[in-house]
Amino acid sequence: MNQNLYLEDISNGMEIPTVKKDPTTQQLEKICRRIRDFYQIHYDMDYAKNNGLPGVILHGVLKKNAFLAQLLTDWIGL
Structure with a gap:
């Protein structure tokens, strides 16, 4: 997103x-x-597919930490 957002720029929803x-x-x-x-x-x-899953299951550590951190820093421009 490449813009700096401040707390007052963020609204509910x-x-x-x-x-x-x-x-x-x-x-x-x-x-x-x-x-x-x-x-x-x-x-x-x-x-994974042979065990009835649609594909590999993304590990929670990767999803919750690394990808979330990137999403937030991209969004608020850090």
Whole structure:
């Protein structure tokens, strides 16, 4: 978004822009190694699908921390 927002610029119900991410298998494997969670549903597409999932399950650490941080910093212009 590349603009600086201040608290007074933000209103209740204001829309936050979306961020679309397509992490690679290599990125997913890296985060699993860092947090020591090697469950294959987080990085192996075939394994996930063979276990009834639509695809790999993005790890909560990555979704809640890294992507949220990028969304917020992009939005408020830090």
